[in-house]
Amino acid sequence: MSWQPNRQSDSTLQQQIVHWVIAQVERGDWVAGTKLPTQRQLAMQFEVNRSTVQQALEELKAMGILEAKIGSGVYVTDNSWHALLQQTQPNWQTYIETSIHKPNYHTIQLINEYEQRDDVIRLGTGELAPDLLPTEEMESSLRELSFQPKSLGYSSPQGNDQLRAAICHYVKKRGIEAEPQNVCIVSGALQALQLIAVGLLEQGSIVFQEQTSYLNSIHPFQSVGMQMIGVHRDNQLAQTLAQKKRKKQAVFYAIPTLHNPTGHVWTAQEKKLLYEACQASRIPIIEDDVYHDLLFEATSSPIKAMDRSGQVLYMGSVSKTLSPGLRIGWLIGPTTVIERLADIKMQTDYGSSAISQEIVLHWLQSGKYDKHIVGLRQQLQDRADFTERILHEKFKNIASWDKPKGGFYIWLKFHEPLVDKEFFLKLLQQQVLINPGYIYDPQDHHHIRLSYAYASYEELQDGLQILHDCVVDAMEK
């Protein structure tokens, strides 16, 4: 036992001791049940502090190679060989637990998992039903596509030039003036948020949003150290923003048209209020407008239409209208910002699917998209009416809601705060999947986001009956 750690080594003393003990066990010098010298003896032999020995032994105990027997000393464990074998594998669990990105909330992981199953009634899903997607038209449009050889190559940083021009034309109808250099194609609006999070904000920046927000159910900003602050949009807004912003950088995330999950549509006055409040504190606005095409009736222009100083980053997508499977969205903003985010996008995934971009271009240019939207809007209106009839019939004594103005959702409010994880799981046991309000506002136990866009009429009927019974059951407790 004449070994001593090497003080010239790059490894710490503690680590060298750990490796030396492992070597004793591996070579079979120390068999299971071997009693180790005392910490004091080891410290003397190694000529190190006793605390160094102690920490090394703790590490070896955590590995399952050593164990302490109370009042007796430290021993090589019976299954030290097994423990050693495990040590040759990377400890993936530790890797995962200590890594940077947050996992999804458990409820959302369950939603993602159960959405893959065919035997589940999906009452909350933010996706069009398969029969609302233009599957046949998509197949036939693929037959009409012809590629330039270059279109199978890597995309340019900001995306397909023609598609960007087509998007400028498309948003012009909403009063938004943009040139192709103001547009960056993204793989869905969620990616735009990711790019903004790492490409425009410093760590610790503030992301303002409404108290209830889709953004609480995902965490592109939280994962990179931003601070989320929910605010009320009232007459005090400008003051609130100025106060809470302090010296930090900040951004305001808003869904003014067919809000997710509440379905709310802001008035022109409300939009102006937000724009001016943010302007006063120089806070850029991220305007998420992915549901705009699904309005049952026309509304005022987006905030972006009143933006004269490049303060609004405007997000759109075809995921809620044409096909989420295409993974195509866009971000519109000042050229400096767009070039920066495109540069990061190149470092992230080298651009979005070129084929998907060609398909979206074809749909926009050929008029297929506009035609599809007209039919889709009517089908969603029919589904909304059908769902509301069931609600009037069964839920009017236990819940309240606003008439939907478009999109996918009814923000159903139960009279009692019964929507918790238990409630979610109980419905799941009965094959009914809901999106509980608490994923959009952790304090909220009154609401669910009811979607009339995904389940079939029959499933809506059955699912709402099960939901009803479950609510009544919870109220009686």
Place this chain on the structure above:
Amino acid sequence: MSWQPNRQSDSTLQQQIVHWVIAQVERGDWVAGTKLPTQRQLAMQFEVNRSTVQQALEELKAMGILEAKIGSGVYVTDNSWHALLQQTQPNWQTYIETSIHKPNYHTIQLINEYEQRDDVIRLGTGELAPDLLPTEEMESSLRELSFQPKSLGYSSPQGNDQLRAAICHYVKKRGIEAEPQNVCIVSGALQALQLIAVGLLEQGSIVFQEQTSYLNSIHPFQSVGMQMIGVHRDNQLAQTLAQKKRKKQAVFYAIPTLHNPTGHVWTAQEKKLLYEACQASRIPIIEDDVYHDLLFEATSSPIKAMDRSGQVLYMGSVSKTLSPGLRIGWLIGPTTVIERLADIKMQTDYGSSAISQEIVLHWLQSGKYDKHIVGLRQQLQDRADFTERILHEKFKNIASWDKPKGGFYIWLKFHEPLVDKEFFLKLLQQQVLINPGYIYDPQDHHHIRLSYAYASYEELQDGLQILHDCVVDAMEK
């Protein structure tokens, strides 16, 4: 002048003073040229420290609203109104400069930009020439595709089930055993690196790699605070890794088959050495194998094929063989890891393009892919031979290189260290775009990554002549 800052406010005293001064100017109370009271007077009036006043004035000077005249005092500037107007716009440049993600290196931004231009000869591009992409076959395969309605919806977290099964079958030919639950579909191999960076590694982790590496030209790991360490693969490797790993988490990034940019192919012995060295220090390996299908002659199995303990994360892609525009790659690893990364992928972009996944599935299942690869390999071999003939003819006195074993690249080494940014820009002026060695190893000024995969035969001839003249010119200086 009786205003004082409010000590109960959430805003700092300094910030309140700044806002108060701005208000004086905005309301026109203080016009251009107004001389401010002294710092001492202001400090007394506000009942704050003089340093607080000083900092507030500094901020206002930086905004261009105030200016100091030496020996005279502080004044409202002539263009204070203009400065104020600018203050209502978000200062995007500051946002960009202080944000988390690094910009691409300037050379790489130029490469990304010039790759979009048709009048440039691309001698370094990591992409197949348009005429090597199966454009017509892709068009005709789109006519054969039929979609399930669900295939236009959101993808499951790990990607299309059938595609994952097809990929297991495909990698089996290389000796890799995997089940669909070991596979995650990604939007290109680069995204796999991003997911690993934020989903498996803690901040400050070590990423080992070879000294010269593709990974130096992108920065998925550096951008989130990982430490890159270049190592030599020699007999001391195990020791080097153990020493440098210290107590940190670590991962080894390797491209053992047709290395990017050197084109090197590791022997079975070299692969074993790395595997065992990493195993000894419990360091997971990321094996980037996107060029495998482009080997001119068969080689030993990937490292993943010898992996019995789930230590290797294996990356593949169709970007180098079928179409980069599809944006489809995959990561193969232990289920725990794959589920974790798929969860983050759902938070990043809700999955890859479903259409692109359907297309890749169709090509793999129908045998079209294998057939395409055979032809492609031959075309690359012809291009490599052609390029080498030019090199022998023109470059043998000024450079050296290894005969390419497949893929896209010849790692051309000039006898003199003349490859710097000036050299890069000089060629760019002559419409020749190269990938200089220094983007793969900042210390390297001898190499360029010469690609025979993109430029036409004529462009190769012309471009290499210009390159030759430029080298001779630089040598004569």
